[in-house]
Amino acid sequence: MTPPKIKIESLDFYYNTHQILSNINETIPENAITSIIGPSGAGKSTFLSLFNRLWETTPGARVEGRIQARFSDSFMDINDPKLSVIQLRRAVGMVFQMPNPLPMSIFNNVAFPLKLAGITEKETVQNRVTTAIKACGLWPEVKDRLDKKATTLSGGQQQRLCMARALVMEPEILLLDEPTSSLDPRSGAMIEELMVQLKPRCTLIMVSHQPDQVERIADQVIDFTPGSESCR
Amino acid sequence: MNRSFFQQKRDRNETAARALLFMSALVCCLLVVLILGFMVVTGLPLFGQNQAMDLLTGAWSPHNGGYGIAPMIFGTLWISFLSVVISFPMSLGCAAYICVLGPHGKATVMKRCVQMMTGIPTIIYGFVGVFLLVPLIRNTAGTGSGMCILSASLVLAVLIAPTMILFFIQSFDRVPRSWLDAVDALGGSRVQKLVYVVLPACVKGIVTGTVLSFGRALGDTLVALMIAGNAIQKPDSLLDSARTLTAHIALVSAADFESMEFKSIFLCGAVLYLITALVILGARLIERRGTHE
Numbered sequence: 001m002t003p004p005k006i007k008i009e010s011l012d013f014y015y016n017t018h019q020i021l022s023n024i025n026e027t028i029p030e031n032a033i034t035s036i037i038g039p040s041g042a043g044k045s046t047f048l049s050l051f052n053r054l055w056e057t058t059p060g061a062r063v064e065g066r067i068q069a070r071f072s073d074s075f076m077d078i079n080d081p082k083l084s085v086i087q088l089r090r091a092v093g094m095v096f097q098m099p100n101p102l103p104m105s106i107f108n109n110v111a112f113p114l115k116l117a118g119i120t121e122k123e124t125v126q127n128r129v130t131t132a133i134k135a136c137g138l139w140p141e142v143k144d145r146l147d148k149k150a151t152t153l154s155g156g157q158q159q160r161l162c163m164a165r166a167l168v169m170e171p172e173i174l175l176l177d178e179p180t181s182s183l184d185p186r187s188g189a190m191i192e193e194l195m196v197q198l199k200p201r202c203t204l205i206m207v208s209h210q211p212d213q214v215e216r217i218a219d220q221v222i223d224f225t226p227g228s229e230s231c232r
Numbered sequence: 233m234n235r236s237f238f239q240q241k242r243d244r245n246e247t248a249a250r251a252l253l254f255m256s257a258l259v260c261c262l263l264v265v266l267i268l269g270f271m272v273v274t275g276l277p278l279f280g281q282n283q284a285m286d287l288l289t290g291a292w293s294p295h296n297g298g299y300g301i302a303p304m305i306f307g308t309l310w311i312s313f314l315s316v317v318i319s320f321p322m323s324l325g326c327a328a329y330i331c332v333l334g335p336h337g338k339a340t341v342m343k344r345c346v347q348m349m350t351g352i353p354t355i356i357y358g359f360v361g362v363f364l365l366v367p368l369i370r371n372t373a374g375t376g377s378g379m380c381i382l383s384a385s386l387v388l389a390v391l392i393a394p395t396m397i398l399f400f401i402q403s404f405d406r407v408p409r410s411w412l413d414a415v416d417a418l419g420g421s422r423v424q425k426l427v428y429v430v431l432p433a434c435v436k437g438i439v440t441g442t443v444l445s446f447g448r449a450l451g452d453t454l455v456a457l458m459i460a461g462n463a464i465q466k467p468d469s470l471l472d473s474a475r476t477l478t479a480h481i482a483l484v485s486a487a488d489f490e491s492m493e494f495k496s497i498f499l500c501g502a503v504l505y506l507i508t509a510l511v512i513l514g515a516r517l518i519e520r521r522g523t524h525e
Binding site for chain 1: 336337408410411412413414415416417418419420421424428429432433
């Protein structure tokens with residue numbers, strides 16, 4: 001097993017007074033695919049949102065315990081108030097269940113994180129966007145229509161575009177919330193293949209409802225099913 | 233014999249209720265048309281003695297038989313336009329803070345405040361304007377009574393702000409959640425979210441809200457009546473006193489029923505009606521085209 005990338009210690013999560021997660025202790029290995037499984041409502045997506053602190057956008061949400069992630073060889077507490085959530089989210093990419101391209105062109109969608117980060121040098125932007133789109137195997141399909149609206153793409157293409165958008169910042173951790181559940185099997189297979197290809201440069205954490213998918217690509221499984229071994 | 237389960241049941245009550253509701257709807261619609269017709273018909277005698285254009289563009293001098301309402305049209309447009317110009321940045325900022333920039337708790341409290349503002353009677357705004365703003369403007373400007381276009385526009389700006397803010401909020405809230413999540417997850421700040429995603433998606437909603445608020449400003453009577461000074465003149469500066477069409481109608485309707493002055497206010501009513509109707513129609517047209525993709 002590769003060295004740990006993230007260490008979670010006695011973690012509790014609440015929405016107002018309702019406890020969603022209780023006393024979670026896990027280690028997530030680097031350059032591997034960790035799959036989170038379990039029934040609906042078990043807190044899988046919530047668990048995923050801990051790593052980029054996206055839960056903070058939900059009013060009444062509260063976390064206790066420690067999550068340490070290793071960036072540039074030293075572990076830091078993700079929930080440390082001194083850690084910039086904006087910097088964190090640039091290092092931890094996320095792909096959602098439903099493809100969510102923004103209402104702009106294909107090119108601008110992938111360039112958008114660079115714009116947010118203040119990277120404006122034209123050649124750099126051009127290169128990084130092209131590299132990210134190529135990495136997602138989307139280049140042949142979109143190279144002639146980069147200025148077209150992203151919504152003109154099919155669902156599977158949109159999801160790969162969203163992956164390209166997440167990858168353009170070269171994140172060390174990539175979160176995926178049921179990334180293939182809204183796609184046809186062929187598009188789903190392409191995403192899976194892509195995830196496996198990403199392992200050498202990324203730590204992937206994926207929520208999945210598909211046992212066969214977990215079987216195929218996951219290196220580690222965290223099971224949220226009540227009563228299961230790794231359920232807290 | 234049992235009625236079949238699927239047999240259509242002719243319910244007399246249902247028919248009666250439908251008829252009643254249809255009548256209510258019909259009365260409302262007819263009223264809109266009838267009121268305009270009424271104003272045009274009652275204003276017609278004026279056209280017999282003067283040229284129509286004189287009425288719309290000429291000066292108001294009843295002693296010389298001049299019933300031109302141009303000063304009032306100018307006064308109305310000046311005060312309404314200026315109030316929108318003042319209110320727009322304030323309202324946009326407020327809506328942006330409530331929907332995008334501010335923390336949830338604070339934003340909720342502010343939204344409740346804005347909602348409460350819509351319920352405050354206009355007279356309160358006028359009252360506060362007369363006793364607080366007018367003296368301030370008078371002392372600051374150093375000339376005039378303080379009852380001027382600027383004072384009226386400032387108060388009117390506060391009056392129309394809730395309309396604008398709530399409309400903007402409604403528009404901002406329609407931005408798909410998935411877009412906002414995308415910006416959050418990509419490490420965008422709140423300001424970036426506002427500037428790059430929310431505002432571009434809401435341009436049409438913002439324009440519609442602004443135009444509707446302009447319509448609201450056009451129709452308001454009390455603020456201008458209490459604060460603008462009511463002088464019948466074409467205003468040259470913001471510190472000039474002016475009279476709006478609405479204030480004119482309110483003031484003249486106290487005059488003799490048979491006088492020509494009295495008849496002229498129906499023309500004022502018709503003009504006001506038309507301007508407001510055009511503004512609202514314009515806003516609705518923009519809105520219809522402005523749905524999110």
